[in-house]
Amino acid sequence: MGRFAIHTARKRLLxxxxxxxxxxxxxxxxxRQLWQTQEFHNADAESQTIAADRQRAYIKFILELYxxxxxxxxxxxxxxxxxxxxxxxxxxxxxxxxxxxxIAAEFRKTVGSGKDAPTTNGVDVLGWDFAFEMNExxxxxxxxxxxxxxxxxxxxxxxxxxxxxxxxxxxxELAALSVELKTQKRTVQLxxxxxxxxxxxxxxxxxRGVKHWSQWIDYWAVDWDNKGDAFHNEWQTYRTRKDKKLIxxxxxxxxxxxxxxVVVKVIDILGNDTTKxxxxxxx
Numbered sequence: 590m591g592r593f594a595i596h597t598a599r600k601r602l603l604x605x606x607x608x609x610x611x612x613x614x615x616x617x618x619x620x621r622q623l624w625q626t627q628e629f630h631n632a633d634a635e636s637q638t639i640a641a642d643r644q645r646a647y648i649k650f651i652l653e654l655y656x657x658x659x660x661x662x663x664x665x666x667x668x669x670x671x672x673x674x675x676x677x678x679x680x681x682x683x684x685x686x687x688x689x690x691x692i693a694a695e696f697r698k699t700v701g702s703g704k705d706a707p708t709t710n711g712v713d714v715l716g717w718d719f720a721f722e723m724n725e726x727x728x729x730x731x732x733x734x735x736x737x738x739x740x741x742x743x744x745x746x747x748x749x750x751x752x753x754x755x756x757x758x759x760x761x762e763l764a765a766l767s768v769e770l771k772t773q774k775r776t777v778q779l780x781x782x783x784x785x786x787x788x789x790x791x792x793x794x795x796x797r798g799v800k801h802w803s804q805w806i807d808y809w810a811v812d813w814d815n816k817g818d819a820f821h822n823e824w825q826t827y828r829t830r831k832d833k834k835l836i837x838x839x840x841x842x843x844x845x846x847x848x849x850x851v852v853v854k855v856i857d858i859l860g861n862d863t864t865k866x867x868x869x870x871x872x
Contacts, residue, residue, distance in 0.1 A: 621680035672708035678716030
């Protein structure tokens with residue numbers, strides 16, 4: 590059930606001749622909600638606020654895996670690590686750009702306020718899921734508030750007791766994807782122009798072997814008309830053992846003029862996915 594196994598299965602299905610369209614789905618928040626209920630059901634069981642106690646136990650657990658110290662007296666700020674405040678996202682909701690101003694406002698109140706006050710102008714935001722373009726939009730919002738925010742994904746491995754016991758838990762910072770769109774009437778050409786992975790997430794020997802940003806990418810796909818719901822895989826390309834080349838552009842013709850939202854999904858060589866949405870108008 591790991592991300593590498595799922596991605597390998599995806600590519601194997603795509604390699605089957607005349608394979609029918611399919612979607613890769615998971616239990617998402619339902620799986621995490623069940624895990625949270627089972628893992629922390631005994632937390633302060635005599636309390637009348639079981640849900641609140643379970644949430645506190647969950648946050649404490651994530652902070653310990655992130656090597657952060659829990660702090661109290663805040664709603665959106667839960668820990669402190671290396672002088673930076675830490676926010677732990679809920680299991681049943683993605684971190685959105687709307688959360689950033691609230692986190693920033695609470696952060697400003699903590700500066701210089703006691704022993705748990707941050708010593709740097711930074712916040713680490715941990716989340717299971719992130720809204721489209723979270724890395725770019727949210728960074729701009731944080732910069733406008735004069736706060737340096739990092740966005741890190743809580744790995745599914747935290748639900749694996751063996752991985753936790755072995756200390757094999759890694760929080761990966763979100764990557765940044767750049768694309769370019771060129772339109773000619775109803776035809777659109779889409780190109781990947783850059784892809785950046787935070788260097789701290791990558792082993793040194795891997796970094797040395799990467800000479801071009803495209804080498805970080807193993808697979809990418811496009812949803813040409815996203816309606817704000819799940820990602821619909823309408824076009825994709827990927828590397829195989831026999832063919833390690835990866836094309837970086839594709840083309841699509843719309844049947845009707847109008848405004849569309851294009852969503853691009855990249856899966857990198859670490860198994861993490863990054864999405865970017867772009868709005869366009871065709872005539």
